[in-house]
Amino acid sequence: MREINECKNINGMGNRGDERIARLVRLAARGFNRSLQIRLKTQNVTFGQWIFLRILWQEDGLSQRELSERAHLTEPTAHAALTRMEELGYVERRNIAGNKRRQHAYLTPRGWELRDQIEPLAIEANDIAVVGLNTEERDILRKALTAIIQNLEKDEADAARRGVRVPPTKGNPAA
Amino acid sequence: MREINECKNINGMGNRGDERIARLVRLAARGFNRSLQIRLKTQNVTFGQWIFLRILWQEDGLSQRELSERAHLTEPTAHAALTRMEELGYVERRNIAGNKRRQHAYLTPRGWELRDQIEPLAIEANDIAVVGLNTEERDILRKALTAIIQNLEKDEADAARRGVRVPPTKGNPAA
């Protein structure tokens, strides 16, 4: 058994304190995802589907674009999830008001049914994660994360203004 | 233009405080990744490659398994990254001590070269992220994230022990 040596670099070189935060955030995010995924699997719902189901339970009938905005995800991601959920019979996509462009997603009875089964699971996973943290700590955690998110968004916006953006994944013959 | 509408759900129903932490953590993790990716791209290195390069700069010659453990990633992930990095000429894989099973990865001169170009970029991205947080807040942030990671790891271990299927809130492991 190989023991992951977490302490190794606390005072070591090359590992600035700041860097550890990025790592901790990534690990925590992965933990959240996995913990929830394990639970969702029992209901045959994937993590990506849950994200959109959760939004639709609160606002049924949103368009794909609106859904992607609510979820903070791009349209292709929303598209893939919605297509799959339509196949699974959780949602149905329709046009309304004679608009042939906009596709609104509506939950089916099956989609509504899932709510009672799934929501408790999500709440449970989230409760477990913050065990042992008091109110003040949770507040600071929220505040700190919010600040980080804003700092990084600003950084990305600055970069974009200079013409630098997240590297393309398509047609990148450079590598 | 992606306008992140953060305020929308603050008072909305169905959005427990705890749940927001999971979301904030995910968004922060994504921010870190994107911010770093933008910078790494200038040196033609992907995020996944950086993770392993970073480890090798400190411990050259690790095996694939050791690398995957250091990185907290699985072996297929390490395998893909190493294969690509070998193609790119950043590392070289060799057997040592007559062991034909274990594959040790060694940085090439090119791999070492990247260090000076890339490390400052990572440090910069991380510095930017925590602007505006004082020492105490950073400490609590670290402590809270560490606790969350451990809580979720324990949760996952418990689930695995029970057969990977875990709904304590209800007795319906259907599907």
Added chain:
DNA sequence: ACACAAAACTTAGATCACGAAGATTATAAC
């Protein structure tokens, strides 16, 4: 009315990550 811009959805291709299962090789048991 017609051309053009903007909006909305789709498709394509890449990266990163994972689990499951296959293939080798090393080590332990007998």
Added chain:
DNA sequence: GTTATAATCTTCGTGATCTAAGTTTTGTGT
């Protein structure tokens, strides 16, 4: 020594996510 077990790497398929680019539809300006 032969067989069983464990370690290690590899292959395969899936999913989530992204950027870029294509298609169709709607709306606007002249």
